[in-house]
Amino acid sequence: MKIIMLGAPGAGKGTQAKQIAAKYEIPHISTGDIFRANIKNGTELGKKAKAYMDQGALVPDELTCDLVMDRIAQDDCAKGFVLDGFPRTIPQAEALTNALNKIGQAMEYAIDVDVPDENIVNRMSGRRACLNCGATYHIVFNPTKEEGVCDACGNQTVLREDDKPETVQKRLSVYHEQTQPLINYYKEQNILRTVDGTKPMDDVFSDIVAILGE
Ligand code: ADP
Ligand code: ADP
Numbered sequence: 001m002k003i004i005m006l007g008a009p010g011a012g013k014g015t016q017a018k019q020i021a022a023k024y025e026i027p028h029i030s031t032g033d034i035f036r037a038n039i040k041n042g043t044e045l046g047k048k049a050k051a052y053m054d055q056g057a058l059v060p061d062e063l064t065c066d067l068v069m070d071r072i073a074q075d076d077c078a079k080g081f082v083l084d085g086f087p088r089t090i091p092q093a094e095a096l097t098n099a100l101n102k103i104g105q106a107m108e109y110a111i112d113v114d115v116p117d118e119n120i121v122n123r124m125s126g127r128r129a130c131l132n133c134g135a136t137y138h139i140v141f142n143p144t145k146e147e148g149v150c151d152a153c154g155n156q157t158v159l160r161e162d163d164k165p166e167t168v169q170k171r172l173s174v175y176h177e178q179t180q181p182l183i184n185y186y187k188e189q190n191i192l193r194t195v196d197g198t199k200p201m202d203d204v205f206s207d208i209v210a211i212l213g214e
C-alpha cells in the first residue's frame with residue numbers, strides 16, 4: 001500500500017500517517033522528521049536544511065528527492081509506505097512518479113487532509129512536538145498526560161520554532177504556491193481522495209480507513 005498524505009502544514013498529516021502506519025504495518029516516512037533528526041545530530045544536511053526551515057521556506061528539491069528515493073528503496077518499504085510531507089512541489093512529485101515507474105510501480109493513494117487556513121494557525125500554536133521521538137500533541141485537542149512531557153518517551157515537548165504565528169503565515173503561503181498544485185496533479189493520476197480534516201482526529205482516521213479498506 002503506497003500512500004501520500006497531502007494537506008496544509010498543521011492539517012493533521014502526521015497524526016493520521018502514524019495511525020495508518022500502525023494499522024497497515026508500513027513505515028511512516030516524514031521528511032520533516034528526517035530533517036529535524038539531521039539538525040539534532042548536526043549533520044551537513046541538517047545545517048543546510050535548517051536555514052530554509054527556520055524561514056518557513058522549502059528545503060531545495062536537490063536536497064530532498066534523493067533522500068526519499070533512498071529511503072523508499074529500503075527493504076522495509078517493500079510492502080508499501082506512507083509519505084508525510086513529501087512530495088511538496090511538482091518537481092518532487094515527478095521525481096517520485098519517475099522513480100517508481102522505473103521499477104514498474106506507482107503510488108496508490110494521495111489523501112488530501114483538507115483544513116481551511118482559518119483553522120491552521122490555532123492548530124499550529126497549540127501543537128507541541130517531541131524532538132526526541134517525533135511524537136506530536138496539541139494542548140487542547142491531544143494533550144500529554146503530564147504537561148510538557150512526551151507520553152511516548154518522557155522527553156520535553158516544545159513549540160517548534162517554525163510553528164510560531166509569523167512563520168506559519170509564511171508556510172501557508174508557500175503551501176498555496178508550491179504544494180497545493182499537487183492536488184490537481186494526483187487528481188489527474190486518478191488517485192486523489194479527500195477527507196475533511198476539520199473533524200475530530202478519530203473521525204478523520206475512520207474516513208481514511210473507509211478509503212483504504214479494513
Ligand atoms: P508540517 O508537518 O507542519 O507540514 P513538516 O515537519 O512536514 O511540517 O516540515 C517542516 C519543514 O521542513 C517545512 O516547512 C520545510 O522547510 C521542510 N520540509 C519538509 N518536507 C519537505 C519537502 N518535501 N520539501 C521541502 N522542504 C521540506
Ligand atoms: P501536519 O503533520 O499536517 O503538520 P499534525 O499531525 O502535526 O499536522 O497536526 C497539527 C496539530 O493539530 C497537532 O498539534 C495535532 O495534535 C493537532 N491535530 C491533528 N489532527 C487534528 C484534528 N483532527 N483535530 C484537532 N487537532 C488536530
Ligand code: ZN
Pocket residue numbers: 130131132133134135150151152153154155
Ligand atoms: Zn517523545
